[in-house]
Amino acid sequence: MKKIMTATALMLATTSLASAEGQLQLFNWGNYTNPELLKKFEAETGITVTVTDYDSNDAALAKVEAGGSGFDLVVPSANYVPIWIEKGLIVELDNSKLANKGNIAPEWMDVAWDPGRKFTVPWQWGSTGIAVNTKVYGGDINTSDIFLNVPAELKGKINVVPEMNDVVNMAIFWAGGEPCTEDLEVLKKARDALIAAKPDWISMDYGATEKLSNRDWAASLNWNGSTMRARIATEGEVQYGYPKEGYPLWMDSVALLKDAQNVEEAYKFIDFIMLPENAAMISDFAKYANGIAGSEAFMPEDMKTAPEVVIPEEHKAAGRFLPTCGPKAQEYMTAIWTELQK
Amino acid sequence: MAERGFQVARLPGFATTAVLVFIALYLPIFTLVAYSFNASQSVAVWGGFSFGWYEKAWANTQVKEATVRSLIIAVSASGIATTVAALAALGTTRRARFKGQTAIYVMINQPLMVPEIVTAVALLIFFAQIKVATGYQGLGYLILAHSAFCIPFAYLPIRARLEGMDLSLETAAADLYASSWQTFRHVTLPLLLPGIIAGAMLAFVISLDDVVITEFVKSGGQDTLPTYMLGQLRRQLTPEINAISTGLLALTVVLLTAFFLLTRKKE
Numbered sequence: 331m332k333k334i335m336t337a338t339a340l341m342l343a344t345t346s347l348a349s350a351e352g353q354l355q356l357f358n359w360g361n362y363t364n365p366e367l368l369k370k371f372e373a374e375t376g377i378t379v380t381v382t383d384y385d386s387n388d389a390a391l392a393k394v395e396a397g398g399s400g401f402d403l404v405v406p407s408a409n410y411v412p413i414w415i416e417k418g419l420i421v422e423l424d425n426s427k428l429a430n431k432g433n434i435a436p437e438w439m440d441v442a443w444d445p446g447r448k449f450t451v452p453w454q455w456g457s458t459g460i461a462v463n464t465k466v467y468g469g470d471i472n473t474s475d476i477f478l479n480v481p482a483e484l485k486g487k488i489n490v491v492p493e494m495n496d497v498v499n500m501a502i503f504w505a506g507g508e509p510c511t512e513d514l515e516v517l518k519k520a521r522d523a524l525i526a527a528k529p530d531w532i533s534m535d536y537g538a539t540e541k542l543s544n545r546d547w548a549a550s551l552n553w554n555g556s557t558m559r560a561r562i563a564t565e566g567e568v569q570y571g572y573p574k575e576g577y578p579l580w581m582d583s584v585a586l587l588k589d590a591q592n593v594e595e596a597y598k599f600i601d602f603i604m605l606p607e608n609a610a611m612i613s614d615f616a617k618y619a620n621g622i623a624g625s626e627a628f629m630p631e632d633m634k635t636a637p638e639v640v641i642p643e644e645h646k647a648a649g650r651f652l653p654t655c656g657p658k659a660q661e662y663m664t665a666i667w668t669e670l671q672k
Numbered sequence: 673m674a675e676r677g678f679q680v681a682r683l684p685g686f687a688t689t690a691v692l693v694f695i696a697l698y699l700p701i702f703t704l705v706a707y708s709f710n711a712s713q714s715v716a717v718w719g720g721f722s723f724g725w726y727e728k729a730w731a732n733t734q735v736k737e738a739t740v741r742s743l744i745i746a747v748s749a750s751g752i753a754t755t756v757a758a759l760a761a762l763g764t765t766r767r768a769r770f771k772g773q774t775a776i777y778v779m780i781n782q783p784l785m786v787p788e789i790v791t792a793v794a795l796l797i798f799f800a801q802i803k804v805a806t807g808y809q810g811l812g813y814l815i816l817a818h819s820a821f822c823i824p825f826a827y828l829p830i831r832a833r834l835e836g837m838d839l840s841l842e843t844a845a846a847d848l849y850a851s852s853w854q855t856f857r858h859v860t861l862p863l864l865l866p867g868i869i870a871g872a873m874l875a876f877v878i879s880l881d882d883v884v885i886t887e888f889v890k891s892g893g894q895d896t897l898p899t900y901m902l903g904q905l906r907r908q909l910t911p912e913i914n915a916i917s918t919g920l921l922a923l924t925v926v927l928l929t930a931f932f933l934l935t936r937k938k939e
Contacts, residue, residue, distance in 0.1 A: 382894065383903030392888075396797055398803025398804040401892050544714070
């Protein structure tokens with residue numbers, strides 16, 4: 331017993347150095363941080379970055395809000411950034427320490443969730459659209475009709491990823507509404523379309539990369555990065571459609587925590603990832619775009635031109651960010667979602 | 673000879689049911705192991721045989737660190753939990769019944785009754801206050817939390833063993849002028865050992881497996897193997913996960929075999 335106690339005491343003594351010199355604690359989505367990027371950062375600055383994973387915005391928020399988390403940087407999604415700001419969990423960035431801030435692409439500078447980029451800098455962004463195997467269906471794929479008025483060729487072969495915000499908002503866009511709408515007529519139209527279309531869907535499941543790649547599904551409401559992998563796996567059979575009625579965009583951004591203990595190191599890291607060659611490393615790993623101008627030049631050839639990553643000019647206008655909805659809109663959305671899942 | 677009496681094995685359909693149950697239990701595991709040798713990126717499309725994912729997992733420092741961390745926590749927590757559980761089991765069986773004994777059973781087994789998420793949230797808030805007050809961020813919190821929920825898993829087999837043990841052996845030792853310590857050291861403890869080992873193994877596996885409480889309690893850089901694997905889910909899953917799981921499976925099989933051989937010798 332004594333041995334166990336001594337061993338435990340020893341271990342406690344050696345692991346309690348959260349704020350040691352040259353350390354940085356990054357709290358990020360799992361499988362989202364390129365280890366090569368961290369190696370390069372360490373080689374340049376001598377700062378070791380420790381990554382800890384989370385798998386949902388809510389989990390990350392709950393942990394940090396409880397206090398004493400020991401993290402320095404966090405990477406929340408766009409619709410969660412205002413919550414982090416409002417709760418006072420993240421601080422305004424000191425631009426004098428961020429020489430590379432000018433590298434943020436102009437369209438990502440003045441974003442709705444953080445006007446003027448006072449609190450956050452871009453990490454990665456992507457879109458939700460519709461992946462279709464064009465060998466099965468040859469018609470127009472840039473429309474939400476694919477999953478709301480399923481064409482005969484795709485009946486019983488299309489999947490819808492079970493993400494409430496994406497699915498319900500795409501139906502609302504299709505019905506001519508705005509995200510977070512409280513307009514009952516629009517909501518009813520969206521709801522009716524979803525309920526009527528559901529019998530034509532094969533499933534509401536994740537795992538689209540796999541199922542599209544091995545042609546189990548002929549189509550799916552899906553994310554862009556995943557669709558790109560499926561396109562490569564099927565040698566171009568699977569294509570990505572941007573619904574003209576409107577499709578959701580998402581972005582995860584890096585923010586500095588108020589109770590960060592390694593503030594100087596954190597600034598160095600934030601500045602580091604805004605250099606185009608470093609931002610390209612982030613994209614190379616997770617296969618999403620990053621929001622830093624000039625990073626395309628450093629990306630692998632297949633990403634530079636991928637129509638899933640670089641949104642074609644004619645589809646840009648239909649992309650919209652989902653804001654943080656009010657309680658009423660949230661309630662409507664949840665009601666539609668619950669009914670759809672029955 | 674065994675025609676009389678009720679025997680499950682003689683019920684109609686016994687063999688079919690047994691085979692089906694074994695298939696349901698083990699087929700997914702075989703599939704998982706098979707795809708860990710897949711040469712392609714996919715966890716569902718076969719692309720030829722390869723050890724590539726094992727090499728990749730082995731070279732992945734995050735996986736290595738998480739594995740070592742999981743083992744440190746599991747060894748410490750099962751050690752602490754088994755010690756405490758053995759003392760508790762002795763205290764609740766080797767004495768006359770006392771008032772409030774049932775209440776004590778319930779309290780010891782509380783982690784089995786309370787949903788894990790409730791404990792996790794409570795610990796998150798409680799430990800957060802300590803973290804803020806002391807600035808200490810180490811593995812101690814995880815070890816303590818794991819020890820706490822491992823106690824009933826260690827306690828139950830030890831108590832079962834104690835209750836099944838013949839008291840007359842201990843009485844005989846006392847009759848022969850053994851001190852109570854000698855009785856414990858030379859009679860009770862050796863007889864109890866299989867129970868203690870069983871309890872410790874169970875606690876070890878439960879700790880190694882834990883996701884919910886770990887996810888809430890962990891500080892920076894404290895991902896264990898299960899929380900690391902959970903973090904991978906949102907992105908693309910590759911057979912690397914299968915390779916890691918197979919490694920974990922192999923470790924469990926080795927442990928269980930060792931346990932089986934150890935206890936068989938004792939009997």
